[in-house]
Amino acid sequence: MKRLAVLTSGGDAPGMNAAIRAVVRAGISRGFQTFGVRHGYTGLMAGDLVPLGSRDVGGIMERGGTILGTTRCQELKTGQGQQAALRQLRERGIEHLVVIGGGGSQAGAAALSGNGQSVVGLTSTIDNDIAGFDVTIGATTAVDVALESVDRLRVTAASHGRVFLVEVMGRDGGFIALNVGIASGAEFIVVPEVETSPVQVAAEIRATWARGKSHAIVVVAEGAKYNVDALASCLGRSDTPLGFDLRLCRLGHVQRGGAPGMTDRLLATRLGAAAVMHLAEGRTGVLVGIRAGCIVAEPLAESVGRKKPLEPDLLDLARTLSL
Amino acid sequence: MKRLAVLTSGGDAPGMNAAIRAVVRAGISRGFQTFGVRHGYTGLMAGDLVPLGSRDVGGIMERGGTILGTTRCQELKTGQGQQAALRQLRERGIEHLVVIGGGGSQAGAAALSGNGQSVVGLTSTIDNDIAGFDVTIGATTAVDVALESVDRLRVTAASHGRVFLVEVMGRDGGFIALNVGIASGAEFIVVPEVETSPVQVAAEIRATWARGKSHAIVVVAEGAKYNVDALASCLGRSDTPLGFDLRLCRLGHVQRGGAPGMTDRLLATRLGAAAVMHLAEGRTGVLVGIRAGCIVAEPLAESVGRKKPLEPDLLDLARTLSL
């Protein structure tokens, strides 16, 4: 029986468990015995693998996080680390590897592939920043969870006549901020991709006040040049009043841990099954994801290091509709 | 100032309010004064219109249903009904109409367009059954709400060792059933598109029992040839035991009324803004929706009466993974 290992790597994302389940069960239907690697590449290098049968992945699809555990592993970037990983697979007679994770994790997968390992990557990160793909496993749920929190902040903001600066995740990109911002009807959105000064933010808040709104929400990506602390500090020093009382809120890791919604469960399930199909049919060294609504696979080597740009017309749209 | 009317029609869908908001506010930015038609085409024929300003559509995006009200209107199918509708618009100097709704409602929009009315349709129905479009406003939230209920049924099914027959909406199509089924890991899915006998359902339940599972979920679209009542009645008469105790649950209209999630708010916002853009640029008689991830407009006349087929490979996938 052919052997296959699956691991999750990098930041956890809602839907990873659904992907693991799909890999294991689609694997069974195509004659693979699957092993789960615990704690990402770190566990792979250390040989921390357990066999996974159909029952082991029952009742996990609806749960956030990853039952396999995950790490951000630096050592796999070294040739030594890669050799350790390959050795562990070889020693167990495991021919194939499925890597569920974001850009950094897929760079690792590309490196292993470059060393001759049969590997397929599954696009999964809440940041949705992998170029060439519509959306990654976990991103939809993360935005939905953040949105639920911003809806709640709006309630208390309206009761007190306040403006909230809300920090959402996104160290390098504004995907979460942009989508949460539009879907919550935020009065202003600050993303790393567009330089935004505290003066602009203050002007928008004052304009909202002047327009007669009872409160305001400004959604700020954590990786913006001026983050919520910097903005609050600048706005606090301003001589011209904002109109509203100012508060800030950092949503933090709560955004990661939600139970996956339908979109992420379905995407993860389809990608997991597709990964096994590619392995079964001998297509390896590819990254599997969704593009223009279709499941596609592109060479891992091509996707490494390419960040997905933000859709600029959505920022304009947000602005137009925050009247 | 140019005048524009907007109405919601047919079954209510989560996200309709976000679409109304987008139409009103994008309208303002392009120099339109918008009127809201109450109670769909029925209200249009009766002249039940109210002006909608920016503040009137504040705080509505996060709420399910439609603030304008909606009906399933038979009278608009007649020439007389159409003339009444057109007369009301003419009398008020309203040049353009935006119709938010599903297939039946867009047939009405096509009829008005055929009478020379400038009209743009927005694809919105929880059934996601309009050919040519990826997904319609409301469908994602409806599936998410149904999924949440099925997750809860699974909990009690597992505690008692039961099989649940769960009816979800879908009189003519299996979209909701299929997606809820895959995302909930249902042991079997029954859709109108595929004839399924009670004998097959019983066989699947017995196979699940034989596989050692502690419980089972069968998701059934309301429009399936054998609905949950018929299935339960047949299974109850069977001589061979199922293994599990049998219960049934009809999720019902709860599926309609959820607060829209990010996906529906964002889609509705983009479609609403696109509809106004098309009107402003003189492209009318079109239906606006999302296809392959892009916002597109296609002639209303072409979309009338075309049902979207179910993705057959998803049914196979569901089967493979319910091991």
Next chain:
Amino acid sequence: MKRLAVLTSGGDAPGMNAAIRAVVRAGISRGFQTFGVRHGYTGLMAGDLVPLGSRDVGGIMERGGTILGTTRCQELKTGQGQQAALRQLRERGIEHLVVIGGGGSQAGAAALSGNGQSVVGLTSTIDNDIAGFDVTIGATTAVDVALESVDRLRVTAASHGRVFLVEVMGRDGGFIALNVGIASGAEFIVVPEVETSPVQVAAEIRATWARGKSHAIVVVAEGAKYNVDALASCLGRSDTPLGFDLRLCRLGHVQRGGAPGMTDRLLATRLGAAAVMHLAEGRTGVLVGIRAGCIVAEPLAESVGRKKPLEPDLLDLARTLSL
């Protein structure tokens, strides 16, 4: 080391897992080794017991249902059944038993106690119908889950101008209906404790229409003399129009399977710990619950067969406020 068995019985209720966890862990701190009985009294009679350590009950508190499984067991009502149960405990050297369940299950516990078994009951049923106690484990979450559904029905009811007859659980009592009804602002509430004719229901709906409301919600306990089917059928035959279109919805078992909220987790935790304390201190044959905000224990024999009456002033209150 003293030995203790714990079982869940009757309908599953959110919070049962928190009670199991508390019994196991409070047990450890007082020197008990705990065994979990699978599938309620049925499993007890069959000797289906597993040892439960601290790690076995980690990560279960936030999940609905019961990890031990549950049944409605008729056989325990017989002397033979009781002897079988006692024998299984004796054979394993298990001195004490904790029974988590509602009225019927506690009658079983009283019977075992009458046979000389050391037993403590924990009040847990979504029906909250055990006389002498404020609220039972599971009732708060069940009402919250039903309430969420009724909130959603109200949204679609308002969009279409409809009246919904909503059936909630409660075969013998109106606790869930009453509380869901008040908390959802239902226009009328039908409970088994108060005979209500279809004529009255119709009159209330017409009065609501006359008052200018856009829609109406009637919450009906499943055990009411006229259930939703009977009511719908009578109302449908009425010559005088209701004003609103009529729809019905049966919330069903979804009400059972919610993830327990804070109130049920806390109550279950406190009751589980109290049960162990009573056993450790030699007080057995008691039923543990909350009364006037305090954890109390009363003789099992006294609580058997006593149904808790509905608070009548709450029905009046519901009426007053549905203006």
Next chain:
Amino acid sequence: MKRLAVLTSGGDAPGMNAAIRAVVRAGISRGFQTFGVRHGYTGLMAGDLVPLGSRDVGGIMERGGTILGTTRCQELKTGQGQQAALRQLRERGIEHLVVIGGGGSQAGAAALSGNGQSVVGLTSTIDNDIAGFDVTIGATTAVDVALESVDRLRVTAASHGRVFLVEVMGRDGGFIALNVGIASGAEFIVVPEVETSPVQVAAEIRATWARGKSHAIVVVAEGAKYNVDALASCLGRSDTPLGFDLRLCRLGHVQRGGAPGMTDRLLATRLGAAAVMHLAEGRTGVLVGIRAGCIVAEPLAESVGRKKPLEPDLLDLARTLSL
């Protein structure tokens, strides 16, 4: 017709809208015309009052925050402020006042009562810190919302093998921290009422690690002597490793803005109706709340400045069960 004014004051709490609705509608049934005061005592002093009829309070019960707005008003503590407030009521012929809020707001109500104003207070604060009452309007929902977030943090903590320091609201008391901590199975709870050193916290985390747990949660009240920042800074400087990676999360104002659950809607409804009953029957200068499960009224003057102590046995219980 007798006139009655109602205001919300201090921090907003889920359920305040249900209380407003109950006051208005119970008022109608007892012959009162109700006026809503906007923005708390600030609005009262400025004469910002609007008449509220039955339809004005429809559809608000399920929404968080307060439709009337609220402020933390310092000026009412002065005699001048109180006279301004009384004058506004007198000028409008409004005899009675209902104040919905926490301890500080009820001190204001007591002051007005001392000036001869007919006033009834309703206990509402998420902090549940008013001595003599079981629980206040808003506290249950706030804990439930915080709990949901901690459940999510646990998911990501478990995936990465981390310890999270989670800050919950509670500047002066540990009610939220204690209840969230027990209900989430937190490994340690830090409250203002019990001095806790960083060394103790570190020891507990290390003990959790030693016990073989995969992650840990420490819930910290914002008013604890060492808050999450101080703790994180101390723990970060420690030479002995914690075992787990450390992260912190401040839940912030999200805790305030949830949609009220059944418990808060029901409590608010009962208290609102009781307040009107007391006014109608001439009992004023009282604070209405729930004690030992019953609705009670106690003299406002007696409740001023008395903080409710934390239940110390619950802290012990939390400790026992975090094995």
